Amino acid sequence: MNSLEIRNVNLKYGDFKALDDISFKLKQGKTYGLLGRNGAGKTSLLSLIAAYQKQSEGSIEVNGQEVFENPEAMQQISFIYDQDYSEETEKVKKMIDAAKKYRPYFDQEYADKLIKKFKLPLNKPIKDLSKGMQSAFNVTIGLSSRSPITIFDESYLGMDVPTREMFYQEILQEQTHHPRIMILSTHLVSEMDHLFDEVIMIHHGSLLIHDNYEDFISKGIHITGNESVVNEFVQGHRVLKEQQLGGTKSSFIYGELTDHEQSLAQKNGLEVSSATLQDLFTQLTKEEDEDV
Numbered sequence: 001m002n003s004l005e006i007r008n009v010n011l012k013y014g015d016f017k018a019l020d021d022i023s024f025k026l027k028q029g030k031t032y033g034l035l036g037r038n039g040a041g042k043t044s045l046l047s048l049i050a051a052y053q054k055q056s057e058g059s060i061e062v063n064g065q066e067v068f069e070n071p072e073a074m075q076q077i078s079f080i081y082d083q084d085y086s087e088e089t090e091k092v093k094k095m096i097d098a099a100k101k102y103r104p105y106f107d108q109e110y111a112d113k114l115i116k117k118f119k120l121p122l123n124k125p126i127k128d129l130s131k132g133m134q135s136a137f138n139v140t141i142g143l144s145s146r147s148p149i150t151i152f153d154e155s156y157l158g159m160d161v162p163t164r165e166m167f168y169q170e171i172l173q174e175q176t177h178h179p180r181i182m183i184l185s186t187h188l189v190s191e192m193d194h195l196f197d198e199v200i201m202i203h204h205g206s207l208l209i210h211d212n213y214e215d216f217i218s219k220g221i222h223i224t225g226n227e228s229v230v231n232e233f234v235q236g237h238r239v240l241k242e243q244q245l246g247g248t249k250s251s252f253i254y255g256e257l258t259d260h261e262q263s264l265a266q267k268n269g270l271e272v273s274s275a276t277l278q279d280l281f282t283q284l285t286k287e288e289d290e291d292v
């Protein structure tokens with residue numbers, strides 16, 4: 001069973017603390033949605049996991065071994081991110097052959113299937129591919145590497161909707177037949193939430209949430225009804241957002257409702273509905289001066 005454990009990780013760029021005391025443990029067979037606003041620290045965190053740089057403090061271990069400058073541990077990881085290919089004259093086929101060399105679990109048959117699926121032109125220089133096709137190439141490397149820890153950092157950039165759908169289908173298939181630790185860093189929250197088993201949310205360099213997807217979204221609840229009844233009902237709850245239309249009010253609360261509260265809501269004619277991951281993400285990471 002492969003595992004990835006991050007303990008009390010800090011990262012400083014000069015005086016700036018990009019990551020602050022991050023700890024979590026990830027398990028094989030699970031897909032993790034890594035969410036955070038622009039500049040939250042997602043790519044910084046992923047680059048530490050992939051051993052592209054060293055954390056200032058703390059430890060990052062794959063199967064109990066620190067990853068930094070550890071070739072054995074690093075071979076367990078594929079980090080797929082948006083690369084600049086504008087100077088890369090090598091052809092797609094050669095690039096795939098090169099990637100294969102350093103990836104011990106690479107499956108050529110699966111790569112061939114993906115090349116067909118994404119219609120990758122093997123004899124074209126990678127720099128001449130469209131942005132979406134370069135992303136499809138990156139995703140092909142990441143998927144067919146079959147690395148126990150596979151990280152996709154906004155790997156969908158430029159892909160059209162049907163291509164993104166194909167990418168998502170592959171992730172689901174892979175987790176069924178070749179389970180690994182899959183980390184998907186994304187801003188397409190509502191489009192990709194169905195892929196997540198767990199959610200990791202980073203905010204200003206700190207870990208805000210690490211929770212099971214279903215458990216987490218069950219904590220976001222919209223209560224709608226008569227204004228005064230809603231006001232009384234939500235007392236004592238953390239209210240993330242309020243909206244009003246005439247005498248009807250909708251309050252978005254974060255927390256859990258007891259059985260008693262559930263039946264009270266019903267008795268008082270209040271409508272109770274669940275939030276989406278995107279709703280929760282937006283409200284939990286909203287800045288004071290933002291009105292969303």
Ligand SMILES: Nc1ncnc2c1ncn2[C@@H]1O[C@H](COP(=O)(O)OP(=O)(O)OP(=O)(O)O)[C@@H](O)[C@H]1O
Binds near residue numbers: 016038041042
């Ligand atoms: N090499 C660097 N030197 C100095 N600061 C950096 C460096 N790389 C990142 N940062 C800063 O660290 C913070 C986190 O950046 P990071 O790229 O990890 O965020 P992110 O969550 O991936 O953002 P986005 O969603 O916009 O891609 C930002 O404030 C960024 O400016």
